[in-house]
Amino acid sequence: MIQALVIDDQEINCILVKGLLENFFPDRIRPYATSNLAEALELITTLQPELLFLDISMPEMDGFELLQHVRKQQKAEVIFVTAHDAFALDAFDHQAIGYITKPIVSEKFVRTVSRAIELIHQKTNTGLVETLKKAIITSGNNQDKRITLTSQKGLTFVDPAHILYCESSGNYTTFFLVNREQIVVSKQIGSFVSKLESHSIIRVHDRYLVNLQHVTSYIRGNGGLLVLINGKEVPVSVRRKNDLLHFFDE
Structure with a gap:
């Protein structure tokens, strides 16, 4: 209260x-x-x-x-x-x-x-998150490798490897996990780009971040489509297509 x-x-x-x-x-x-x-x-x-x-x-x-x-x-x-x-x-x-x-x-x-x-x-949740992060790092376990997602339900600590993709809806971002769980966070998707790209989760569209470790195929097109392990098809924007293909070439 x-x-x-x-x-x-x-x-x-x-x-x-x-x-x-x-x-x-x-x-x-x-x-x-x-x-x-x-x-x-x-x-x-x-x-x-x-x-x-x-x-x-x-x-x-x-x-x-x-x-x-x-x-x-x-x-x-x-x-x-x-x-x-x-x-x-x-x-x-x-x-x-x-x-x-x-x-x-x-x-x-x-x-x-x-x-x-x-x-x-x-503000309250941000303070709690920082406190928990410090406690996790101090404890010396590996939980600090996880990211913290703040939703209306509370805090969820997620291993980036378990993220399939993220979808933007205005000021909200929904995280779709491999266990079919969905977590809605009241932050714009852009705020997660730098945090997730080191985990092979990259922006392929203004509305989507995709974990490339869970991509099964790429369908050619104007921008194209990425098909994920659960069958989800995620659009690729034209301006991000070349960067994506370059990543696959590497």
Whole structure:
């Protein structure tokens, strides 16, 4: 559960945003709210919230000043919720991940908060991955030869030799393994190219990476097709065809 804190000098706005969080994200966010600055500063220290909802125009300390104070203690993600749209550029200069104007439109609210949740989980998983990698290397076993894939289910450690191919779909990449398992990762396929090419897994198309150790044949064509051991036919782009054939010649 993500700890979230709503700070607004108008209590009715605190109640509204807290209620929206409880209604739309009951299993993902634990929200707290306050309209009192002193209490807000205390809650920031005790709760260490990962997500802040800040008003900008507040009498004792505006949202930007409060954010500067918060970031002396921690790095929380921030969504500004304000009646004015004139501060949007300033908000993003302060590295806010969302800017919602009042009256709040629920659809935009849900989209913005969902994006914040995904970002926070990615940061958390990245930290966990690095910790696990260090532990694996320190332990002296051979698990560090595997790659780590982060999906909604958690972390999966995969031997590159067990990867058949990877397929891109926008900002997501699906890994297809020899045991027929599929792992969907919320990263673009390009981020895996340099990591996998030393394992003979190369990019043959804008949408595909293929493990050449599992290729049974190449069908000639404009770009051609690679046939894998499971019968899957993967297209080869015209501009990558010569590089692929050169690899086979070697």
